[in-house]
Amino acid sequence: MPTAPVPANRSLSLVDLVSLLYLGAVWGAVFVFMRIAAPEVGPVWAAEIRLAIGSAVLIAIAGLRTRRVLRGRLVAFMITGALFSAIPFTLISYATVTLPAGFTALLNAATPLFTAAVGVAFLGQRISGRVAAGLMVGIVAVVVLVGWSPLEPTTTTLLAVAAGLGVPLSYAFAGNFVRARLSDVPPLELATGVITAGALLALPVAILSGPPRMPALNGVISLVGVGTLSTAFAWPLFYRVLRRTTPTVASTATFIVPAFAMLWGSIVLGEAVGIELIVGFGLIMVSLLLVLGIVPAFPTRARARVTAVFATVLRAV
Numbered sequence: 001m002p003t004a005p006v007p008a009n010r011s012l013s014l015v016d017l018v019s020l021l022y023l024g025a026v027w028g029a030v031f032v033f034m035r036i037a038a039p040e041v042g043p044v045w046a047a048e049i050r051l052a053i054g055s056a057v058l059i060a061i062a063g064l065r066t067r068r069v070l071r072g073r074l075v076a077f078m079i080t081g082a083l084f085s086a087i088p089f090t091l092i093s094y095a096t097v098t099l100p101a102g103f104t105a106l107l108n109a110a111t112p113l114f115t116a117a118v119g120v121a122f123l124g125q126r127i128s129g130r131v132a133a134g135l136m137v138g139i140v141a142v143v144v145l146v147g148w149s150p151l152e153p154t155t156t157t158l159l160a161v162a163a164g165l166g167v168p169l170s171y172a173f174a175g176n177f178v179r180a181r182l183s184d185v186p187p188l189e190l191a192t193g194v195i196t197a198g199a200l201l202a203l204p205v206a207i208l209s210g211p212p213r214m215p216a217l218n219g220v221i222s223l224v225g226v227g228t229l230s231t232a233f234a235w236p237l238f239y240r241v242l243r244r245t246t247p248t249v250a251s252t253a254t255f256i257v258p259a260f261a262m263l264w265g266s267i268v269l270g271e272a273v274g275i276e277l278i279v280g281f282g283l284i285m286v287s288l289l290l291v292l293g294i295v296p297a298f299p300t301r302a303r304a305r306v307t308a309v310f311a312t313v314l315r316a317v
Helices: 014-041 045-070 072-099 103-108 111-122 127-150 155-179 185-209 219-233 235-244 247-251 255-267 275-292 300-316
Strands: none
Touching: 014 045, 014 103, 014 219, 014 235, 014 255, 045 072, 045 155, 045 185, 045 219, 045 235, 072 103, 072 155, 072 185, 103 155, 103 255, 103 275, 111 127, 111 247, 111 255, 127 275, 155 247, 185 219, 235 247, 247 255, 255 275, 255 300, 275 300
């Protein structure tokens, strides 16, 4: 079935920007919710329960409409469900068992970097010099974050970091796949189908991991919160932004997530905000401004002076 044409370079509207800020807030809470719930019920079961709650809410709202959309597209929805929910949600749960909420969220902020790279490598997309510069700054931010972290470089920590970086890689393929194959599906129906497919795909893995442990009250609250606020109510909004803009722009929601993750982690879990998190977040915000094109207009002379300074530094290096 042919997909509807979608403008590739539509500018970011105020509604889209507010949507990205909302997504940053509720997705920042994911890392706190999972930091609490994953150790209590197990990381795989935490992801499955999140998906099951989100799926139940979305089916209750748009189940009938989604059933009609699924006809002839079951494979595409299953692929998207794996890449956009089952795999990354499980990896997030696994990473948050070991890593602080803010640290894991900053790793997740690499999503636009991977998204743009996948688009260039596999879809023949082109990026401007400004966007390329923003993505390079984002890469530096991830390097600073991981290299400057006070965490002990044990095997468990390194595996958790690898899982944290696997999340944006999965999202990158998913975002481009959705734009290529499911761009004409309305956001609510798309979210319903994807989350439900993810719940079905993650269930066998959860069962093989053993029975879930009984969570305490804070674990139950966290699972309900992540399943509703951060999943059922958030993903339709994300797919709306993705449909109106581009995969790279939509994925910049993950640039906003770390600020909220560090805020919620500090308030709820009492996590310390170290210098590596502050520097990493500052670099990520610079990357966000460049990727979105929100760049201050400097006077010509000032811009020339900055360029000259950079040229001098590069020659010295």
